[in-house]
Amino acid sequence: MSDDMGVIVRTMARATIPLIGIFGAYVVSHGHLTPGGGFQGGATIAGAGILFLLAFGLSEMKRRYDKHLYSALEGIGGLVFLGAAMLGIGTAFFYNTLWHDGPVFNGEPGTLLSAGYLPIMNLAVGLKVFTGLVSAMAAIALYRRWKS
Amino acid sequence: MIPFQFITAFLMVAIGIYAFLYKRNLLKLVLALDIIDSGIHLLLVSLGYRMELKEPPTAPIYTGYETLKSAMVGPLPQALVLTSIVIGVCVLSLAVALTINAYRHYGTLDVRALRRLRG
Amino acid sequence: MNGEAILPYIIIIPLFGAFSMPIVSLAGRKAREAWAVLISALTLVVASALFYHVWDTKEIIVYTLGAKTPFGQGVDFPIRIVWEVDLLGAIMVLTVAFVSFMAILYSIGYMKHDTGLEKYYTLILILELGMLGIAITGDLFNFYVFLEIMSIASYALVAFRNDTWEGIEAGIKYMFVGSIASSFVLLGIALLYGQYGTLTMGYMAIKILENPTVTAKVALALFIAGLLFKSGASPVHMWLADAHPAAPSSISAMLSGLVIKIGGIYAMARILFSIYSPLANKILEAYNQPYINMGAIGWVIIIFACLTLIIGNAMAVIQTDMKRLLAYSSVGQIGYILLGLGIGLAAYGTQTGEVALAGAIYHTVNHALMKALLFLVAGAVIHEVGTRNLNELSGLAKTMPKTTFAFLIGAAAIVGTPPLNGFASKWLIYESSAVFNPVLGAIAIIGTAFCTAAYVRVLYTFFGRPSERIANAEDPETSMMLPMLLLVLAIVVMGLFPWQISDKVMIPAARMLEQFKFEYIQALISLAGGA
Numbered sequence: 001m002s003d004d005m006g007v008i009v010r011t012m013a014r015a016t017i018p019l020i021g022i023f024g025a026y027v028v029s030h031g032h033l034t035p036g037g038g039f040q041g042g043a044t045i046a047g048a049g050i051l052f053l054l055a056f057g058l059s060e061m062k063r064r065y066d067k068h069l070y071s072a073l074e075g076i077g078g079l080v081f082l083g084a085a086m087l088g089i090g091t092a093f094f095y096n097t098l099w100h101d102g103p104v105f106n107g108e109p110g111t112l113l114s115a116g117y118l119p120i121m122n123l124a125v126g127l128k129v130f131t132g133l134v135s136a137m138a139a140i141a142l143y144r145r146w147k148s
Numbered sequence: 149m150i151p152f153q154f155i156t157a158f159l160m161v162a163i164g165i166y167a168f169l170y171k172r173n174l175l176k177l178v179l180a181l182d183i184i185d186s187g188i189h190l191l192l193v194s195l196g197y198r199m200e201l202k203e204p205p206t207a208p209i210y211t212g213y214e215t216l217k218s219a220m221v222g223p224l225p226q227a228l229v230l231t232s233i234v235i236g237v238c239v240l241s242l243a244v245a246l247t248i249n250a251y252r253h254y255g256t257l258d259v260r261a262l263r264r265l266r267g
Numbered sequence: 268m269n270g271e272a273i274l275p276y277i278i279i280i281p282l283f284g285a286f287s288m289p290i291v292s293l294a295g296r297k298a299r300e301a302w303a304v305l306i307s308a309l310t311l312v313v314a315s316a317l318f319y320h321v322w323d324t325k326e327i328i329v330y331t332l333g334a335k336t337p338f339g340q341g342v343d344f345p346i347r348i349v350w351e352v353d354l355l356g357a358i359m360v361l362t363v364a365f366v367s368f369m370a371i372l373y374s375i376g377y378m379k380h381d382t383g384l385e386k387y388y389t390l391i392l393i394l395e396l397g398m399l400g401i402a403i404t405g406d407l408f409n410f411y412v413f414l415e416i417m418s419i420a421s422y423a424l425v426a427f428r429n430d431t432w433e434g435i436e437a438g439i440k441y442m443f444v445g446s447i448a449s450s451f452v453l454l455g456i457a458l459l460y461g462q463y464g465t466l467t468m469g470y471m472a473i474k475i476l477e478n479p480t481v482t483a484k485v486a487l488a489l490f491i492a493g494l495l496f497k498s499g500a501s502p503v504h505m506w507l508a509d510a511h512p513a514a515p516s517s518i519s520a521m522l523s524g525l526v527i528k529i530g531g532i533y534a535m536a537r538i539l540f541s542i543y544s545p546l547a548n549k550i551l552e553a554y555n556q557p558y559i560n561m562g563a564i565g566w567v568i569i570i571f572a573c574l575t576l577i578i579g580n581a582m583a584v585i586q587t588d589m590k591r592l593l594a595y596s597s598v599g600q601i602g603y604i605l606l607g608l609g610i611g612l613a614a615y616g617t618q619t620g621e622v623a624l625a626g627a628i629y630h631t632v633n634h635a636l637m638k639a640l641l642f643l644v645a646g647a648v649i650h651e652v653g654t655r656n657l658n659e660l661s662g663l664a665k666t667m668p669k670t671t672f673a674f675l676i677g678a679a680a681i682v683g684t685p686p687l688n689g690f691a692s693k694w695l696i697y698e699s700s701a702v703f704n705p706v707l708g709a710i711a712i713i714g715t716a717f718c719t720a721a722y723v724r725v726l727y728t729f730f731g732r733p734s735e736r737i738a739n740a741e742d743p744e745t746s747m748m749l750p751m752l753l754l755v756l757a758i759v760v761m762g763l764f765p766w767q768i769s770d771k772v773m774i775p776a777a778r779m780l781e782q783f784k785f786e787y788i789q790a791l792i793s794l795a796g797g798a
Contacts, residue, residue, distance in 0.1 A: 035207055039234055071289040071385070078286030086279065093275035094333040136241045143248055161454065168447065177443060184450045188457055195461040225460070228408055232453065235415045239446055242419060246426055246439050253432040262436045 004057035013055035020048040024126075031122035032115035038125025045126070046133035058141055065138050070131045077128030084117040084124065153194035160187030174250060174257045178243045185236045193229045196222030273320070274330045274350060276313045277360060277403060280306060281396040285389050292385035300375045303388040307368040307395065314364035314399075321357035325775060327790035328352040329405065336794050337467065345467040351405030351790060354776040355628060359402040359533050362632050365757075366524050366639045367395040369750040370517040376746040377517055377646050387427060394420040394521060398529040405791070407456050407466045407542075414452065414530055418445045418497075421526050425514045437506075437513030444496060444506040451493030455486040462486075468542050469791035476547045479559050483543070487559070490538050491567070498531020500605060501575035504598045508582070511597065512590035512655075516646020519590060523597040524639035528631050532604050536627075539564070539608075540780045541787045545615040565613030572609050573710045576602025580717035584724070589655040590645050592721055593638065596681065599718055600634045603627075606711060607696045610703050615781065619702045624777035626695030629769060633680070633688045633761070640677040640754040644670055647747055651740040657725060662733030666740045671729050673751045678722040680758050683715060688758050691765030695773075 004010060024044035031037030053061045088095025098105045099116025108114060164184030168177060198205050198221060205221045247257065254261045284306030292299040321328060330350040331337045337345035352360070371391060378384060397417025404410045422445060426438025460466055462482040463474040475483050499507035507527065511519050539545070543559055551558035579598030586592035607627025614620035647670050648663065649655050664671040680687035683694070693715070701708030742748060761768060779786060 039230065068289075068293060072293065075286050075289040079283070079290075082279065082282055082286060089275065091335060092331055092333055093279070096333065133237075136245075140241075140245060140248065143245070161450075168443075174439070181443070181446050181450070184447070185453075188450060188454050191454070192457045192460070195457070228460075231408070231412060235412070235419070238419050239415075239422075239442070242422055243439075243442060243446075246422075246435060246442060249426070249429050249435045250439055253435055262439060 003059060005055050009055045013051050017048045017051055020051065021045055024048065024130075028122050028126035029119065030112070031126075032118040033112070038122040039129050041122070042126040042129025043133060045130045046137070049130070049134040050137050053137060053141060061138060061141070065134070067135070067138075070135045074128050074131040074135070077124045077126075077131065080124035081121050081128070084120045087117060153190060153197075157187045157191035157194065160184070160190060163187075172259050174247045174259055177259065178240065178247060181243065182236065182240060185232070185239075189229045189232055189236075192225050192232070196225035198222060269320075271328055271330050273313055273316055274328055274352065274403065277310065277317060277364075277399050278396065280310050280313060281392045281399065285392040285396060288385055288389040288392065292388070296384065299385060299388060303371050303392065304368075304375070306392060307364070307371045310395065310399070311364040311368045314360045317352070318357040318361040321352060321354055322772065322775075325354070325779070327779070327786055329790050329794060330403075331794075337791065338794065344465060345470050345791065348409050349405040349467055349469075349791065350403045350409075351469065351787065352403050353787065354772070354779045355533070355536065356402045358628065358632060358772065358776055359529060360399055362635050363395065363398045363402060363525050363529065366635050367391070367398075367521060369639060369643070369754060370521045373520070373643055373646070373747055373750040374515075374517045376744045377650055378515060381428070381515075383427075387424075390420045390424050390427075391518070391521070394424065394526070398525055401529050401534060405468050407459065407468060407471065409466075410468075410534065410537075411449070411453055411456055414497075414534065415449055417526060417530055418449060421445075421518075421522060424518045425510045425522070427515060427518070431513075433513045437509040440506045441510035444503065448493040448496035451489045451496070455489035455493065458482050458486040458489070467791065468537070469788045472542050472544050472547075472785075472788050475543060475559075476551070479548070479551070479557050484559060487538075487543055487564070491535065491564070494531050494535045494538070495571060498527050498535070498601055498605070499575075499598055500531075500571045500601060501578045501598070502571075504575065504579065507598055508591060508594045511594035511642075512588060516590070516642050516649060519594075519646070520639040520642035523594065523642055524635040527597065527601060528604070528635060532601070532608065532627075532631060535568075536608055536780060539612060540782065544782065544785065544788075545612060546781070546783060546785070549616065561615065562613050565609045565611070565615070568605055568609035569613060569707065572602050572605035573707065574602075575599070575605060576710060576714040577717070580714045580721065583721040584717055586721075587657050589648065589657055589660070589725065590642070592657070592725065593641050593645060596641075596718060596721060597634075597638055599714055600630070600638070600681070602714060603693065603696050603711065604630050604634070606700060606707065610699055610707070611777070611781075614699075614703050619699045621774065621777050621781065622695055623699035623703070624780060625769060625773040626692055626699060628776050628780075629692035629695060629773040630689075633692045633758075636754055636757050636761070637677050637681045637689060640673060640751060640758065641681070643747070643751050643754070644674045644677065647743045647751070648740075650743055650747070652737055654736065657728050659734060659736045661728050661731040661737070663729045663737050663740065665733050666737050667742050669742045669748060670751070673755050674729065675726065676755045676758055678726060680762070682719045682722055686759075686762050688761035688765065690762070691769055695769065 024041045027036040027044055028038055028041030031041065085094045088097030096116040105113055105116050105119060161184050164180045164187060167180035171177060171180065251257055291302045332348040334347055337347045337349045339346040378387060394417060397413050397420060400413030401410060401417065404413055422438055422442040425441050426434050428434040459471060462480060463471055465471055465474060496503050511523050514522060543561060545561040548558045548561050576599055579595050579602055583592050583595035583599060586595060604627045607623045607630065611620045611624030611627060645655060648660065651667065652660065680689040683689045697708055697711055700711050
């Protein structure tokens with residue numbers, strides 16, 4: 001028995017997953033200007049992953065999902081966050097040195113390239129949240145099938 | 149003005165505690181934890197509500213803040229609630245994973261079955 | 268050496284280790300183990316430097332995240348997250364780093380046959396990170412975040428062996444109780460924030476002094492309830508007795524030795540003494556102003572402590588499961604520490620209170636070392652023999668002499684035999700409780716009698732007639748023996764200089780915690796001038 005949800009759901013999912021992903025990416029990249037940020041955007045993108053899991057079934061998910069890659073990406077997200085926090089360690093941990101005197105991300109408040117380390121941190125957190133939530137969902141979904 | 153949001157928040161905490169004490173299904177207990185958390189989040193986020201300019205305050209959005217007619221709500225409680233929600237997600241996913249595991253070992257979701265450890 | 272420059276590394280290093288663990292572990296298990304040991308050793312080095320600095324200068328380090336000063340532009344109150352480390356925090360940091368290092372070293376041999384070890388080492392580093400964060404933080408919400416980091420890591424680690432029903436059941440119980448307790452703490456923080464509009468501990472103290480409202484009292488009650496849950500005090504100690512034996516032994520050592528103290532006792536001491544300053548409340552009382560009766564709260568803690576002390580130690584006597592016995596013994600020892608803390612609060616301002624508080628701090632450190640050692644020994648026994656039922660472990664002294672020796676030292680220390688470290692700290696608590704109220708002294712002695720009975724029973728088993736079950740057992744490999752021997756060494760060395768340590772470290776720590784000159788608040792406010 002196939003464990004996907006039929007051709008209608010699959011077609012709709014194929015159409016909506018990129019849109020959800022793009023919206024999530026927007027939320028992540030505008031995290032320092034609008035409500036939202038790394039966690040919300042990452043969770044939105046993870047929603048696309050979960051939709052994929054539901055619509056296409058576990059067997060397809062298993063083919064596309066690489067555990068080691070995802071946990072490594074999660075680690076990289078965390079490391080980038082930590083690195084961004086350590087940029088201003090000369091003054092203080094989490095000191096926003098990019099914003100005060102850095103070469104990039106120090107534009108006019110309200111524009112995209114402003115707010116110092118915040119966009120970097122949002123991207124890192126978004127990556128970490130996306131990979132983490134997809135991994136958690138995949139693990140729970142894999143774990144549920146102990147009988148078969 | 150009666151602070152309705154506070155009453156709702158404490159009611160949610162009370163409902164959660166009630167469910168936690170009297171329900172026997174593991175998933176319902178997980179939901180009870182989540183309801184308690186949500187009540188506290190509601191309390192925290194409603195603490196940031198400000199009515200300084202006689203207009204209902206808006207969300208703390210940076211874009212276009214110069215043209216704003218009213219005050220922004222306090223951004224700090226929102227940051228706190230966001231952090232707390234993230235923590236809640238962690239606890240929730242761990243709780244669900246443990247519940248699945250418990251079902252695997254015990255064949256039931258009834259907490260009364262989880263009594264093998266004694267002494 | 269500049270204390271403020273090294274303080275952030277106490278968080279950065281374990282965080283870096285935890286985040287990079289999935290990447291490092293792609294290189295194989297040797298790399299993973301070496302990485303975990305390296306990271307925790309580095310943390311220990313930084314922690315020692317931090318402790319030495321604070322002890323040397325006797326000054327509170329205030330570190331601001333993200334700026335030079337916690338005060339914002341144009342406002343006269345702190346708006347940023349601050350970390351404040353006084354001597355008590357520094358002692359806790361050192362203890363956490365040391366015991367975590369021992370536990371990670373021990374895990375190399377002990378967890379050899381388990382799978383999913385990259386998650387194990389990530390979680391153990393995160394657990395260490397959470398505890399270190401609680402010890403150094405000076406901000407209420409930051410404290411809650413670190414508390415939850417620690418708690419979530421420990422729930423996951425208790426249920427780490429998810430192929431056994433025991434781990435799952437204990438994990439679920441621990442998680443429900445712990446989450447409820449965390450919710451209480453969060454509710455308390457939310458109430459305080461709503462009332463006073465700040466989250467910095469030092470500034471919160473000033474605000475509470477200006478206007479001690481009912482909300483502050485309710486919040487205090489919520490904090491005490493939540494943290495008593497977390498520390499495993501008596502009416503709610505059941506989760507502890509389930510969770511600590513079910514975890515892998517290296518984790519049991521960290522849970523019993525560190526988590527219940529940092530997440531329960533230390534946090535309670537910080538909130539009671541640094542946020543709800545007892546001295547100021549005494550002054551307010553003298554001037555007929557509204558105040559919070561901290562003496563009564565001290566008595567509440569004392570009552571819980573007496574219950575915990577008797578029940579924990581008495582339950583330890585009747586256990587047949589070795590790790591469960593140790594877990595109940597932990598409950599009993601938490602009773603002593605709570606007793607010291609309660610007397611320190613109830614008899615605030617007197618010599619007795621100071622001695623009791625010093626005894627509580629001293630016993631926290633000692634018990635972390637002793638209980639870590641005992642759980643590591645229990646782990647070695649399980650590793651070699653495969654059972655922890657005391658009835659089947661008879662005669663272990665013949666086949667595992669070094670392990671039995673380590674257990675003998677640990678048991679003697681926890682009972683309070685003179686040349687070892689447990690004696691001095693217990694003596695301080697006995698002495699102060701007897702001076703404060705003879706009944707409390709008697710209760711403390713009764714608790715020790717039960718405790719002695721429990722450990723004598725285990726030793727009797729170990730030195731008894733050999734059973735066939737243990738015939739093939741032998742002392743474990745070096746990576747498991749080394750942490751045990753290091754802990755034995757620490758216990759013996761600390762036992763050789765009991766009163767020096769007490770006078771040089773613990774009494775100053777207690778005095779700094781009591782803050783007769785509002786040091787904790789002063790350290791924060793003194794930064795305002797530079798802004």
